[in-house]
Amino acid sequence: MIPNIIAPYLQEHHGVLHVGDHSVMDLRERFGSNLFVFSESQITENVRHLQRAYQAHYPRFRIMYASKACSNLEILRHMVSLDCGIDANSGGELFKARHIGVNPERVVYNGTSKSVDEVTQGVLAGIRAFNVDSISELKRIGDVARRLGLTANVMPRVIPGVLGGTVAGFETGHVGSKFGMPFEDLPEVARVLREYPCLKFRGFHCHVGSQVVRTEAFSSAMRNVVAEMVRFGRETGFMADTMNMGGGLPIPLVPEGTMPAHRDGSPLPEDVQALMRGTISIPDVAAETAAAWRAAGADPADFDVFIEPGRSVIGTAGILLSTIEARKTRPGGVDWLLSDCGFNTMPETLWYDWYYHVVAGNRAREAADTAFRLGGPLCDTGDSQHDETGRGRLPNVRWLPKNTRIGDCLVVLGTGAYCIEQQSNYNGRPRAAAVIVRSNGVVEWITRRETYEDLIARDFGARRAP
Ligand SMILES: Cc1ncc(COP(=O)(O)O)c(C=O)c1O
Incomplete structure (x- = not known):
């Protein structure tokens, strides 16, 4: 069971985190990953x-x-x-x-x-x-x-x-x-x-x-x-x-x-x-x-x-939904979990060793008692959410339920501020979409997901600059 979890609008029902009546699994299914979810209330x-x-x-x-x-x-x-x-x-x-x-x-x-x-x-x-x-x-x-x-x-x-x-x-x-x-x-x-x-x-x-x-x-x-x-x-x-x-x-x-x-x-x-x-x-x-x-x-x-x-x-009013895409074992007993969400989406993890608390949204009743190394999809060792390079400001592991696995929904808390604004397309990754859960319970898009077309829309290719 998750202790009172930063944001009161996040509740657990049947082991899954919900924003109002919407389970994070449904939101991710409907709107895709990575997804920022804001609570208007x-x-x-x-x-x-x-x-x-x-x-x-x-x-x-x-x-x-x-x-x-x-x-x-x-x-x-x-x-x-x-x-x-x-x-x-x-x-x-x-x-x-x-x-x-x-x-x-x-x-x-x-x-x-x-x-x-x-x-x-x-x-x-x-x-x-x-x-x-x-x-x-x-x-x-x-x-x-x-x-x-x-x-x-x-x-x-x-x-x-x-x-x-x-x-x-x-x-x-x-x-x-x-x-x-x-x-x-x-x-x-x-x-x-x-x-x-x-x-x-x-x-x-x-x-x-x-x-x-x-x-x-x-x-x-x-x-x-x-x-x-x-x-x-x-x-x-x-x-x-x-x-x-x-x-x-x-x-x-x-x-x-x-x-x-x-x-x-x-x-x-x-x-x-x-x-x-x-x-x-x-x-x-x-x-x-x-x-x-x-x-x-x-x-x-x-x-x-x-x-x-x-x-x-705005900081506590937003969460980020992402997906575990890989899990791997290394000698030493601490498995890696690799999600689709890295410092392209949360740059302050890299710049300031900023700590964002993560929970497994679909395992909210399971004890977060197992140490993992937690990485994103980018081509840098620094693309991790624990202290991978020995700077000492982040814990050297992240704690998640033992059975956390591929397909699980990783919920990154307190991401309402300075994430959407600072996202980048590094490694050719389209920027995340965002929705808001209105005070009356309705969910609405507030930022559409970027497409691959968006990634090339501003480039002139081989054309000469005007
Ligand atoms: C001049 C100024 N005002 C307001 C802010 C907002 O700060 P915060 O988001 O910590 O409230 C900043 C952020 O650095 C700032 O530079």
Whole structure:
């Protein structure tokens, strides 16, 4: 029997996992493998949970959903129907937000390297804020807005000067990272704002990182940034009316009460376990950040306050169904299971040794008591979901029922965020399809499966480039 399994919408009936009334075996049969399955009711619950927690302390609060986590149009539409705005991170994400008709007043735009074209799109759309990553970008936005005779809303992204306790590649809140501006840049920001009256200063943006598991990181960030905002207003006269506290709230990567271990039972490093537990109280983060505001000399009630969650609203609302295609024995007693799902579908396994919990969806009552090595279909040794290369951040085996075999449905949990977006066609593999199980129980396609024709559709073959 599987313990409470990350997502409450996943239930076991007669030994098979179900999303609502739909067994994972039926879904895979009907829609194919690999298949992302989203639960609309879980998305709604995740959003409402955040809104309740933050609205208790921030009366003028809005979620700006970080569309980089999953920018499927139906997911975006659902977020907007729940009163969220959209955080775009590129011209493409801006285009998607505009395509579904989001009010530009509810769009913010992040990114370190916005091109003139992208800036122009944002200025023409009249978005709520450019989260401005550098002085040079501030000038670029000023130049574009001046040329167009329009005003652009700007919120400099400042470096909060904290570490979130996450994987190094997700730490964005320290001065060594490529993101944002140090507080020392603020006098120059004020000078550029004066030089370009077409820039409308709205406030500051900051972001600590992703899968940040320390409440203290969020509250320290706000203590630092709010103090600077107050000083900036006093010293320059540029008064903020908005604050964007960024994203980064974590999700549990493992079912409650379980912790994967190596084959010999030895534990993973404590910091890795903390990341996997991903337990943080969102009401506590909301309360403690608001307390940090007051300690720094500002009342959150006087500001429009945004957060930009991605993972914490969509991550647990999606699972990935795949298929065991081969099983092989090796000396040493740990069999290999090879599925049709590799780092082409879940790239963060490769880049960050990201842990996705896997269960055998059609053996949900069988004890996961047998060690396996678990690989995908790609031509790399690194295409495995256990520690195959000795880096030490993943368990060196995966635990599944003894009888797991070819044809079984492997369910990969917590794959709602940063998978669909990052999939690739590596090794000539068409990208996975996605469906959503609506709150009324109906299943609908939200992304069709790619075909082999799609794989060649953009190539010119031997034709000369135009
Ligand atoms: C600026 C910014 N905002 C929001 C997010 C979303 O973070 P998460 O999905 O961890 O909530 C990110 C992700 O890295 C980001 O860079």
